[in-house]
Amino acid sequence: MNAVVEDTCESVEDVITVGTHVIVKKQDFSKIYKVSENGILMLGKNQRVEMQEIIGKPFWSTFEMVPLSGNKGTFTLTLTDEIEPWNDLKGELSGCDNRSITDDGTSQRLSKEEILQLQEAGKTGKEIISSLIENSKSFSAKTEYSQEKYIKKKKNKYFKFLTIHKTSILLLHEVYFKRKHEKIGGLRMDALAQMLSYSDVQSDGLHLLYSNGFQGLPAAAMINRIGTNTSGYLINLHPGNMPQTTFIEAMNFPQELRDRHLAVNIYSFLRLHYQGESSIIDNISKKVVIKDTEESHDTEKSSEESEGETMNDEVSETDMEVSELETEIKENGTLLTSDTGEDNSTLKRKLESEEPEIEAAKLKKPKKSANKLKWLLETKRAVDLLSSMKARGLTIVAKEHPLQIAKALLPFLGISRPFVIFHAHREPLQETYMELKQKRNVINMKLFTNFLRSYQVLPNRTHPDILTNDTSGYILTGYLVE
Amino acid sequence: MSFKKIKEVIEDGDIVILYLNPNNMHPLEVKEKISNKKGKIIDNVFNTAYGALRVVSLIGQKYGSKVELTRGWAYVLQPTPELWTLTLPHRTQIIYSPDISFIIHLMELRPGSIIIETGTGSGSLSHALIRTIRPSGHLYTFDFHEQRVSIASTEFEKHGLSDFVTLKEKDVCLEGFGEELKHKVDAVFLDLPHPWLAVEHATVALKKAGGKLCFFSPCIEQVQRTCTKLICEGFIELHTYECLQREMNVQYKLLPILDLECLKHKHTTEDIHKNRKEKQEEKLLTVTQSHSLPGHTGFITIAVLPPTYARKKEIHLQCRNSDK
Numbered sequence: 001m002n003a004v005v006e007d008t009c010e011s012v013e014d015v016i017t018v019g020t021h022v023i024v025k026k027q028d029f030s031k032i033y034k035v036s037e038n039g040i041l042m043l044g045k046n047q048r049v050e051m052q053e054i055i056g057k058p059f060w061s062t063f064e065m066v067p068l069s070g071n072k073g074t075f076t077l078t079l080t081d082e083i084e085p086w087n088d089l090k091g092e093l094s095g096c097d098n099r100s101i102t103d104d105g106t107s108q109r110l111s112k113e114e115i116l117q118l119q120e121a122g123k124t125g126k127e128i129i130s131s132l133i134e135n136s137k138s139f140s141a142k143t144e145y146s147q148e149k150y151i152k153k154k155k156n157k158y159f160k161f162l163t164i165h166k167t168s169i170l171l172l173h174e175v176y177f178k179r180k181h182e183k184i185g186g187l188r189m190d191a192l193a194q195m196l197s198y199s200d201v202q203s204d205g206l207h208l209l210y211s212n213g214f215q216g217l218p219a220a221a222m223i224n225r226i227g228t229n230t231s232g233y234l235i236n237l238h239p240g241n242m243p244q245t246t247f248i249e250a251m252n253f254p255q256e257l258r259d260r261h262l263a264v265n266i267y268s269f270l271r272l273h274y275q276g277e278s279s280i281i282d283n284i285s286k287k288v289v290i291k292d293t294e295e296s297h298d299t300e301k302s303s304e305e306s307e308g309e310t311m312n313d314e315v316s317e318t319d320m321e322v323s324e325l326e327t328e329i330k331e332n333g334t335l336l337t338s339d340t341g342e343d344n345s346t347l348k349r350k351l352e353s354e355e356p357e358i359e360a361a362k363l364k365k366p367k368k369s370a371n372k373l374k375w376l377l378e379t380k381r382a383v384d385l386l387s388s389m390k391a392r393g394l395t396i397v398a399k400e401h402p403l404q405i406a407k408a409l410l411p412f413l414g415i416s417r418p419f420v421i422f423h424a425h426r427e428p429l430q431e432t433y434m435e436l437k438q439k440r441n442v443i444n445m446k447l448f449t450n451f452l453r454s455y456q457v458l459p460n461r462t463h464p465d466i467l468t469n470d471t472s473g474y475i476l477t478g479y480l481v482e
Numbered sequence: 483m484s485f486k487k488i489k490e491v492i493e494d495g496d497i498v499i500l501y502l503n504p505n506n507m508h509p510l511e512v513k514e515k516i517s518n519k520k521g522k523i524i525d526n527v528f529n530t531a532y533g534a535l536r537v538v539s540l541i542g543q544k545y546g547s548k549v550e551l552t553r554g555w556a557y558v559l560q561p562t563p564e565l566w567t568l569t570l571p572h573r574t575q576i577i578y579s580p581d582i583s584f585i586i587h588l589m590e591l592r593p594g595s596i597i598i599e600t601g602t603g604s605g606s607l608s609h610a611l612i613r614t615i616r617p618s619g620h621l622y623t624f625d626f627h628e629q630r631v632s633i634a635s636t637e638f639e640k641h642g643l644s645d646f647v648t649l650k651e652k653d654v655c656l657e658g659f660g661e662e663l664k665h666k667v668d669a670v671f672l673d674l675p676h677p678w679l680a681v682e683h684a685t686v687a688l689k690k691a692g693g694k695l696c697f698f699s700p701c702i703e704q705v706q707r708t709c710t711k712l713i714c715e716g717f718i719e720l721h722t723y724e725c726l727q728r729e730m731n732v733q734y735k736l737l738p739i740l741d742l743e744c745l746k747h748k749h750t751t752e753d754i755h756k757n758r759k760e761k762q763e764e765k766l767l768t769v770t771q772s773h774s775l776p777g778h779t780g781f782i783t784i785a786v787l788p789p790t791y792a793r794k795k796e797i798h799l800q801c802r803n804s805d806k
Contacts, residue, residue, distance in 0.1 A: 227593025
């Protein structure tokens, strides 16, 4: 079956193109990357990978990281056909148990320097590991399982292969949940999956979402379920100047689909709906005087809002600096190619950033005047849509107290249609439950939380994974009735 | 036809959900006559603890409205896959919404996905799958039980979903999914007693560009055996999960408050009078958890099949060696 390599039809969308976001995987590590002509991907703290080789190659391609001579920590990529097999590394001898192994720090005969030399000499990961094994006094005494574990651990460190994948909600979520879960409010995939079910989001109908923070994850996941070339709409209400769109950008949705996503400020939306257009215009003209003086301040604020609303001020601050640095670099047209040694501290910050490209994209400052008109038109479009039909489902993913939001948005939900509210804490949902129940036009309300456990499945060694996550959050669902 | 699109008004032939309380919901087919257990045609009257409902009287009423029963009232809802899962007539064990949601998410389904499901069972998962993949996607669902297939087929027809689903009576472990599905599907879902027997067939059905395989098994032995098979067939990134939803009942609790401070001093009658006025109970809004709840449903395993050009060749050789 494997002989049929050529006839796998490669359509345009199966090839990596400039301007799209992709997922780069290296063993268990994955990262979001926006493909650009001369892009650089930072891996960990000190590995710079020149990425131009991936352009035009099919997704799922594997690339070997080849050290660039004379430029320490810099790699170029070469396409490889087959990753070297690893399973022949295991020793012929193995122990029954660990009675003869003592940790005296001397089992590895190679010194740190010697190992480094091996790396610099351009040895492959496998060659390095096999010398590690040869020089390990205890390896052959380890049990077979323990040998496997050892190899796996070393493989993570010395593995030099990358694969490139299409972005998907599942993969993007994984990137964030593993390393920056606070940026998506700890929203775990089971909770996300359930919200998508209980909200009844699908290709048809008007879907209403309130979401603040979460990097645009709930909106992107819903847009994904609305799908390309369908009739569905998503109205995405948010409290700030700009919605967070990291996930939406990274999903590479076609324009046709993005046009059916209306991101609208909730205050403007409600004001326009209840008070009409004149009141909005009044409101703007009143603000213009004040706004002009605060122009610069205002942009700052908007970018801060779109920055993840991290509870931890310190984190968001460093993130800001990094993003600013990024834009600067982009404007100069060079991507930190020559002057690496010049500014160590800024470089360091850059390295700590996970997907600089995205952060930078987020910071593109909108042209003010055009933007003003655009948001008004967008708001008007949302109001018009919702006055012509009721929402098929209402989803609220909030950091705020959800009660007022639910009360304000339930009138836009169709009768007999479901709503779902996610919150990291139980108490606000309890209060929302009671209040809505007493209002009596909501039925079948349920409040729940989830337990998710993953398993290591191996012959004779199956057990739950040692680490699990306990930040499931809470979900309140119900149906609106007359 | 109540599953096809949003409806405002109940029409003849609709399926509606009669809601009495969260634990008391019933699916009703809106028509004048139904056949009873003995096969006799009788008036369609539904009896509840709050009295009877002449089902045909629902025609013309709005979805989400309150309807009169002889001794009370109830609400009528338009079914969603979630409501259907909670109310559908069981012909087999079914998969519930928490697992269903997770399965759909892991298989990365969206409008346009072409997918296989086996077995169809009572159609609980099928309804949610169809919602996700329509209008351009398609569900091929298989079951080896003749009666189940024919009942499910009638249901899809009545629910207005026939355009999005193809049902077949087939033992896929023996016969495979058929030549017409060769390299056609994006994802395969297996809910079978012996999922490993269907893995090779699934590999053939998945697109050359690769895809996902997900299986649901209550027992860990099934998981182990199937995982071994999946690795042999070139699947990668295997993950096994268990997902449990815990419902909580929101309610007020009255907590008595003991005044122990007063015991430190001698009190006059006036003090005692004053104390009585102070509150001796606190009203606390909290939740109670169920004393017994589902502690296990099934293990959900997801695996990825890379495109043909990226599949590993070495594994194949290895498995063939171990087969010998």
